[in-house]
Amino acid sequence: xxxxxxxxxxxxxxxxxxxxxxxxxxxxxxxxxxxxxxxxxxxxxxxxxxxxxxxxxxxxxxxxxxxxxxxxxxxxxxxxxxxxxxxxxxxxxxxxxxxxxxxxxxxxxxxxxxxxxxxxxxxxxxxxxxxxxxxxxxxxxxxx
Numbered sequence: 001x002x003x004x005x006x007x008x009x010x011x012x013x014x015x016x017x018x019x020x021x022x023x024x025x026x027x028x029x030x031x032x033x034x035x036x037x038x039x040x041x042x043x044x045x046x047x048x049x050x051x052x053x054x055x056x057x058x059x060x061x062x063x064x065x066x067x068x069x070x071x072x073x074x075x076x077x078x079x080x081x082x083x084x085x086x087x088x089x090x091x092x093x094x095x096x097x098x099x100x101x102x103x104x105x106x107x108x109x110x111x112x113x114x115x116x117x118x119x120x121x122x123x124x125x126x127x128x129x130x131x132x133x134x135x136x137x138x139x140x141x142x143x144x
Contacts, residue, residue: 062101070094
């Protein structure tokens with residue numbers, strides 16, 4: 001596989017990963033602003049803190065599953081293009097799992113009326129997604 005194709009495909013997966021991270025960041029900012037009452041009257045809490053804390057456990061679990069999936073091994077194949085496709089799918093699916101965990105956590109925080117919790121959920125998601133970002137070294141190793 002030539003270097004231009006590799007660079008183009010790496011850019012694509014990097015852009016997709018970054019857009020998922022920015023999506024989580026924007027939704028976290030909106031959840032914080034809404035629950036803090038910065039955009040009008042804050043909605044009343046619909047979940048008790050105990051119920052919210054119980055549901056919030058699922059958020060880091062999804063993020064951890066994303067990290068584990070991202071850092072799993074891509075099966076070897078003779079065709080570097082197939083390795084690259086499998087790598088791209090792994091990075092995107094891992095980021096989607098991490099985003100799902102973040103969105104679940106942010107919705108729970110919003111429903112519980114806990115604006116400071118949204119910062120914690122966003123921080124966990126940003127750290128998980130940064131830990132699972134696409135790396136050129138992975139591609140060099142995979143494509144030889």
